[in-house]
Amino acid sequence: MPNPIDCRDGLAALPPVLLEHLRQADEVLVLTGAGVSAESGIATFREALNGLWARFDPAQLATAEAFVEDPVRVWSWYEWRRAQVLAAQPNPAHRALADWGRQHGRLRLVTQNVDDLHERAGSREVIHLHGSLHAPRCFACARPLAAPALPESAEQLVAPPLCPACGGLARPGVVWFGEALPAEALASAWALAERCDLCLVVGTSGLVQPAASLPGVARQQGATVVRIDPQPAADFKGDWQLLGAAGMILPALLERL
Ligand code: APR
Numbered sequence: 706m707p708n709p710i711d712c713r714d715g716l717a718a719l720p721p722v723l724l725e726h727l728r729q730a731d732e733v734l735v736l737t738g739a740g741v742s743a744e745s746g747i748a749t750f751r752e753a754l755n756g757l758w759a760r761f762d763p764a765q766l767a768t769a770e771a772f773v774e775d776p777v778r779v780w781s782w783y784e785w786r787r788a789q790v791l792a793a794q795p796n797p798a799h800r801a802l803a804d805w806g807r808q809h810g811r812l813r814l815v816t817q818n819v820d821d822l823h824e825r826a827g828s829r830e831v832i833h834l835h836g837s838l839h840a841p842r843c844f845a846c847a848r849p850l851a852a853p854a855l856p857e858s859a860e861q862l863v864a865p866p867l868c869p870a871c872g873g874l875a876r877p878g879v880v881w882f883g884e885a886l887p888a889e890a891l892a893s894a895w896a897l898a899e900r901c902d903l904c905l906v907v908g909t910s911g912l913v914q915p916a917a918s919l920p921g922v923a924r925q926q927g928a929t930v931v932r933i934d935p936q937p938a939a940d941f942k943g944d945w946q947l948l949g950a951a952g953m954i955l956p957a958l959l960e961r962l
Contacts, residue, residue: 709937709946716947716957723945726929728962730903733812735802736894736919740908740934742822744796744952747789749908768881772844776874780865781856783877787838788855790820798907798951799826801959808962815894817909817916819879832890834916836879841865845873891915898922906932907951911940920944 710718739749750763761782765771772779795803803826806812814823815832821839823831841850848870856863865875880886894916898904904923911917920941924930930944933954937946947954 708942708944709948712947712949712954712957713935716954716961719947719961723931724961726903727931727958730809730901730929731811732897732901733805733809733903733905734894734897734901734919734923734928735805735812735814735905735907736909736916737802737814737816737818737823737907738909738911738916739818741798741802741816741951742793742796742818742820743908744798744950745793745822747793747820747822764882767879768883770883772874772876772881776844776876777862777864780875780877781862783838783879784856784863785859786819787852788859790822790838791855793820793822795822795826796952798955799823799828801955802907803827805955805959805962808959813893813897815890815897815916815919817913819877832894834880834886834890834894836877836887838877838879840878841875842878843868843871843873844876846871849878850875886915894919895922898928899926901928904928904930906930906934906941907955908934911938 743749766779766782799822802814806814806828814828815834816823817835819835819838839852841852842848843850846868848868850868853866898919899922901923904920906920920930932938932941932944932946933951935949937948
């Protein structure tokens with residue numbers, strides 16, 4: 706198993722045996738991370754933030770403690786990200802995964818992303834392990850709240866709206882560092898990893914648990930694991946690693962299935 710396979714110039718080097726695995730797969734789990742939205746212009750989580758946010762470390766904004774300390778700064782950061790997402794379009798990677806899901810029938814998409822680009826590309830029943838930018842809730846009583854109108858400018862600091870029921874502050878509907886993942890989403894993703902025969906890992910550095918454990922669970926029970934990323938990863942040295950951008954590789958793969 707030549708590992709990794711350089712796919713930056715196309716899939717000519719793809720071994721037929723790998724294509725067979727992809728064609729024969731009965732149950733497919735796809736795990737995506739920020740890299741699948743990179744070609745839509747959404748900065749990946751660990752790329753340097755730009756503009757007003759350049760001086761902040763995302764990990765220092767994505768916590769309940771940061772929100773309590775400065776709700777306006779944290780709320781404004783997520784509203785900036787939400788505005789980016791709403792201004793972006795799904796890219797060929799999102800669309801190829803949606804097409805594959807329609808054609809295959811037993812393909813489930815699990816994402817760490819908090820954008821809605823998979824859904825806007827046509828994917829159904831997407832499992833969001835880290836929540837969503839589009840589902841704010843009350844920080845005090847957890848009641849779901851409507852997303853407010855976006856701020857005029859990306860750099861504008863805005864106060865979070867108040868919960869109409871208890872007067873608490875609205876918080877982003879994302880999972881912050883130190884918070885538990887939504888139990889049902891995690892249980893569904895874990896069950897899929899335990900029974901899939903193909904696990905596709907697209908655009909994630911695999912640094913954050915428990916999402917990062919899913920490919921290992923699939924590998925452990927005998928699934929074929931295929932990682933798509935411009936950078937190789939040591940944890941996947943025994944799997945198939947296709948080096949390149951998801952927006953090029955996924956549509957090209959789908960054409961061959
Ligand atoms: N196609 C495929 N992969 C890409 C592309 C692309 N065009 N561009 C970048 N990548 C890869 C990077 O090489 C990297 O491995 O996407 C990955 C992005 O990694 P991170 O920025 O760490 O994002 P992610 O893995 O999704 O982070 C996981 O960590 O901080 C938390 O909650 C946050 O959901 C996030 C989680």
